[in-house]
Amino acid sequence: MSSVTTTVPHQAAAPPGPLRAAWRRPVARKLLLLGAATAVLAPLAAARWGSGAWPDALTVDLAGPLGRANDWIIDNRDSHWLFLYFFGHISNAIIAAVRGVYVVLLALGWAGVTAGATLLAWRLAGVRAGVTALASFAVCGLLGMWVPTMRTLALMIVAVAASVAVGALLGLAAGLSDRTFRALRPVLDTMQALPAFAYLLPVVLVFGIGVAPAVLATVVYAAPPMARLTALGLRGTDKGVLEAVDSLGATGRQRLLTARLPLARRELLLGVNQSIMMALSMAVIASVIGADGLGDRVYQALSTVDVGSALAAGIPIVLLAIVLDRTTAGSASPRRLWAVVPQGDGGTPGRRLGEGGHNRKRTRTRTATTWAAAIAAVAALGRLTGTSWPDTWTVAIATPVNNAKDWMVDHLYTGLPAGLGGTADWAAHYTAWVLDPLRDGLQGLPWWGALVLVAALSWAIGTWRTALTAVLSLAAIGVLGRWTVAMDTLSQVLAAVAVTLVLGIAIAVAAARSPRVERLLRPVLDVFQTMPQFVYLIPVVALFGIGRAPAAAAAIVYALPAVVRIVSQGLRQADPAALESARSLGATGGQQLRHVQFPLARAELLLAVNQAVVLVLSVVIIGGLVGGGALGYEVVFGLAQGDLATGLMAGTAIACLGLMLDRVTQPTKTKED
Numbered sequence: 001m002s003s004v005t006t007t008v009p010h011q012a013a014a015p016p017g018p019l020r021a022a023w024r025r026p027v028a029r030k031l032l033l034l035g036a037a038t039a040v041l042a043p044l045a046a047a048r049w050g051s052g053a054w055p056d057a058l059t060v061d062l063a064g065p066l067g068r069a070n071d072w073i074i075d076n077r078d079s080h081w082l083f084l085y086f087f088g089h090i091s092n093a094i095i096a097a098v099r100g101v102y103v104v105l106l107a108l109g110w111a112g113v114t115a116g117a118t119l120l121a122w123r124l125a126g127v128r129a130g131v132t133a134l135a136s137f138a139v140c141g142l143l144g145m146w147v148p149t150m151r152t153l154a155l156m157i158v159a160v161a162a163s164v165a166v167g168a169l170l171g172l173a174a175g176l177s178d179r180t181f182r183a184l185r186p187v188l189d190t191m192q193a194l195p196a197f198a199y200l201l202p203v204v205l206v207f208g209i210g211v212a213p214a215v216l217a218t219v220v221y222a223a224p225p226m227a228r229l230t231a232l233g234l235r236g237t238d239k240g241v242l243e244a245v246d247s248l249g250a251t252g253r254q255r256l257l258t259a260r261l262p263l264a265r266r267e268l269l270l271g272v273n274q275s276i277m278m279a280l281s282m283a284v285i286a287s288v289i290g291a292d293g294l295g296d297r298v299y300q301a302l303s304t305v306d307v308g309s310a311l312a313a314g315i316p317i318v319l320l321a322i323v324l325d326r327t328t329a330g331s332a333s334p335r336r337l338w339a340v341v342p343q344g345d346g347g348t349p350g351r352r353l354g355e356g357g358h359n360r361k362r363t364r365t366r367t368a369t370t371w372a373a374a375i376a377a378v379a380a381l382g383r384l385t386g387t388s389w390p391d392t393w394t395v396a397i398a399t400p401v402n403n404a405k406d407w408m409v410d411h412l413y414t415g416l417p418a419g420l421g422g423t424a425d426w427a428a429h430y431t432a433w434v435l436d437p438l439r440d441g442l443q444g445l446p447w448w449g450a451l452v453l454v455a456a457l458s459w460a461i462g463t464w465r466t467a468l469t470a471v472l473s474l475a476a477i478g479v480l481g482r483w484t485v486a487m488d489t490l491s492q493v494l495a496a497v498a499v500t501l502v503l504g505i506a507i508a509v510a511a512a513r514s515p516r517v518e519r520l521l522r523p524v525l526d527v528f529q530t531m532p533q534f535v536y537l538i539p540v541v542a543l544f545g546i547g548r549a550p551a552a553a554a555a556i557v558y559a560l561p562a563v564v565r566i567v568s569q570g571l572r573q574a575d576p577a578a579l580e581s582a583r584s585l586g587a588t589g590g591q592q593l594r595h596v597q598f599p600l601a602r603a604e605l606l607l608a609v610n611q612a613v614v615l616v617l618s619v620v621i622i623g624g625l626v627g628g629g630a631l632g633y634e635v636v637f638g639l640a641q642g643d644l645a646t647g648l649m650a651g652t653a654i655a656c657l658g659l660m661l662d663r664v665t666q667p668t669k670t671k672e673d
Contacts, residue, residue, distance in 0.1 A: 030459050038452050051446040054478030061481070063645040070644035073205055083206075091212035094158065098211050102154035110141055110389045113150070121327045129326045136319035141389035143397065145294065145316045152293030153320065155283055156276075159215045163222040163275045170223070171230020171271070175264075176256075181231060186469075190659055191224045199282075201638050201647040204289050214283065214291035222279040229271035233264025273328035280321050284534045285622065288639060294320075298534055302541070302625070307405040308398030310538040318531050325526075405542050412543060427549035430495075435548055439491035443484055451475060457664045461606070470663035473656040482653040488630035489620060489657065496552040496559075496616045501609065503556070504563030509593065511564065512571035525561040533558055533619050541626050551623020551632075559615035563608045570604025571597045610665040617658055631657070 049055035077083050105113055114137040122130030140149045174181040199221050203213035237260045261268070287295030294313045301310035412423050442450075454474050459467035477486045511518040536554035544550040574597045582592045598605065624632025631650045638647015 027460050031456060034452070034456055034459065042448050042452070045448045046446070049447075051448070053443065054447045054481075054483035058479060059481045060479050062649060066645035066648055070205065073644075077208070087206055090216075091207050091210075094212040094215045095210075097158045098154050098215065101157050102151060105150045105154060106388075110137075110146055114138065114141075117323065121323065125327045129323075132326055133323045136323045139319055140316040142393060142395050143312050143315060144389075144391075144394040145297070145313055146389035148292075148294045148297055148313065149316045149320065152283060152295065152317070155211065155215060155218075155291060155293060156279055156320075156324075159218040159222065159279045159283065160272075160276050162215070162219045163279055164226050164272055166219060167223040167226025167271060167275060168230050168268070170227035172234065174227065174231035175234025175260075181235070184227070184231075188224045188228055189662065190655060191220070199651075200286070200289050201635065201644070201651055204639065205644055209290035211291060213289055214286035217286055217289070218279050218282040221282045222275045225274035225278060226271040229267045229274065230264070233267025233271075234260050236267075237263050269328060273325065276324045276328055277321065280317070280324065281533055284317060287534075288625075295534065298538070302534075302538055305541055306398070306402065307538055307542050308401035310535075311401050312397055314531075314535040314538060317535060318527060321531065322527070409542060423543045424545060427544040427547060427553075430549050430552070431547065434495050435491060435552070438495055439488050442487040442491050445487075447478060447483065454660060454664060462663065462666070466663050466666075470660045473660040473663070476656045477653045480649050480653055480656075482631065482634075482649060485630045485634065485650075486653050486657055489617075489632065489654075492548055492552055492620045492623075492628065492630070493555075493613065493617050493661070496555045496620065497609070497612050499552075500556045500559045500563055500612045500616060504560050504608065504612070505567055507560075508564045508567035508571060511568040512597075513589075518568065521564065525564060528557065529561040529565075531558075533622055536619065537622065537626055546627035548623070548628050550626050551620055551628035554623065555616040555619035558619045559612045562611045562615060566604050566608040566611060567601070570601030570608075573604075574600045606665065610662065613661045613665050614658065617654075617661060621654055 049057060108116060114134060117137055118130045118134040121133035137149075140146055170184060174184045199217040200213075203217045203220075207213040207216065283291060283293070284295035284298060287293070287299040294317050297313035298310050298317070301307070301313065445453075451471050451474060454470050455467045458470040477483055507521070511521050533554075536558050537550070540550040540553040540557075544553055571593075578596050578600065579592060582596045587595070620628060621632040621635065622628075624630070624634075624636040631654050634646050634650035635654070637643065638645075638650060
């Protein structure tokens with residue numbers, strides 16, 4: 001009788017010895033595989049191309065082709081059919097739209113605009129939002145910034161309308177098609193990781209200086225959030241509702257209009273909110289390329305370090321952001337959503353999928369009549385009170401603010417009592433003790449070592465696709481010949497992120513433990529989160545002077561609110577049962593924090609790191625305006641000189657750096673996890 005030997009298929013066996021336990025852990029297994037590959041490939045790469053900075057043999061010189069393209073665009077901008085009959089019509093349409101909105105705002109007058117904004121905020125978000133709108137527009141007039149505010153508002157209305165339309169169409173396509181969603185996702189990731197400053201040069205090259213490039217850059221920057229949230233809302237529709245609609249014989253169009261879009265209303269409104277906030281931020285930055293309004297006032301004041309004039313223009317920007325944020329966010333709240341849903345029998349929202357009936361028609365008619373009367377009253381009020389805010393009702397704050405700034409500089413910049421030094425000394429120490437050593441260390445790191453480090457960090461928290469994207473992004477910076485300056489920018493980002501996380505986590509712990517601290521911090525965080533990036537540069541330049549330190553300080557203040565909010569929310573949402581179990585075992589507050597709350601809030605902590613990196617990078621790049629140097633300076637230089645090669649390669653390197661940092665800090669769930 002013959003015996004049959006059966007071979008059992010098995011996966012690769014775990015290494016013997018002490019590595020067996022580590023091999024069973026997914027992260028350790030990834031790092032061991034990466035270490036083995038590095039041990040084989042690193043000596044070969046070092047022998048072939050060296051172990052210093054990125055080798056010249058692996059760079060591609062694009063200065064010549066980009067320079068010739070720049071010259072061709074400049075020579076043919078006024079004669080070629082592409083500019084005359086395509087880009088020219090787009091530019092003229094944008095200019096006409098902004099001018100038309102501005103004329104309407106002037107026709108409504110200061111009283112009409114204020115009353116209209118108050119009524120709209122009250123109707124969409126409640127009485128508190130209406131009072132906020134009334135007070136905010138009144139302050140804009142009192143500061144003597146009514147006309148610049150209307151110019152910024154006109155640009156914002158056109159840019160937001162275009163951003164929402166483009167983003168909604170992209171989100172609709174991504175929400176209804178898995179293939180489109182997979183194709184758009186990396187594009188949207190790249191666009192959101194790219195700092196706002198990098199969008200300016202391409203549109204300036206094609207459209208020149210003025211309103212049209214400012215609006216287009218704003219649309220490109222503000223459309224991705226709308227696309228993402230629209231796709232999220234459509235893809236997250238309740239499957240049970242869709243099955244019920246299908247069982248009634250609804251077509252694809254009816255299913256979209258009566259089920260998917262109504263159920264995604266909250267995500268759609270949040271997308272509008274995020275597009276508005278990003279558009280306002282970009283509209284201020286676009287003052288660098290000729291956008292008129294409040295941003296231009298801030299930019300001109302920044303160039304002369306006129307803190308008083310900059311603050312007078314910066315306050316209306318903040319107030320405008322708060323009004324727009326409160327109005328759109330309030331309209332997206334669950335309470336407001338249910339308030340506008342037609343009620344079924346017994347007060348239940350059973351008819352929100354299209355069964356309005358006669359009550360719904362009467363409600364719509366009554367609402368339309370009310371709004372028509374309100375618009376007529378607003379227009380009449382504007383006619384009676386005039387177009388611009390009365391000059392006798394203004395308050396000049398530039399001189400007192402500048403006097404206060406001079407006093408602060410005299411007492412804070414040069415020296416504080418008790419041997420604490422001054423802000424100038426702090427900036428010098430931060431640069432010499434933190435930024436310079438970190439920059440020298442990154443620039444002295446072997447190029448292949450930097451690639452391996454990025455691969456290890458991104459693969460440890462993600463998939464091999466995440467690691468490959470991060471490595472290729474960093475390698476692209478070297479191929480473009482921007483390795484050294486990119487390491488300078490990276491050093492500023494890492495140092496500012498470290499300070500942001502230390503301060504943010506400390507404040508978040510206090511806010512999570514004390515409801516009183518949380519209530520006190522909420523309005524402060526609201527103001528700081530709605531302020532555009534550009535505004536942060538004004539006080540830090542006055543306190544710290546010119547250089548890399550003020551750019552880092554502005555980045556820290558800008559990113560801090562997001563870190564505090566995310567971490568405090570994660571800590572507050574820790575499982576009460578786990579906390580009660582820890583307390584029953586005699587754990588102190590610190591032990592509960594370290595061993596229970598922080599581990600349970602791991603996802604929020606990683607998200608806070610990711611957001612800190614992205615936000616800090618966006619301000620560090622703008623810091624090129626105040627002496628930050630590195631890639632930010634090259635973008636500023638390219639904009640100022642019209643140098644496409646320098647500016648575009650620096651902008652591409654910024655995009656690659658942002659994408660790499662996003663992948664390194666954004667966890668991705670795997671099947672092994």
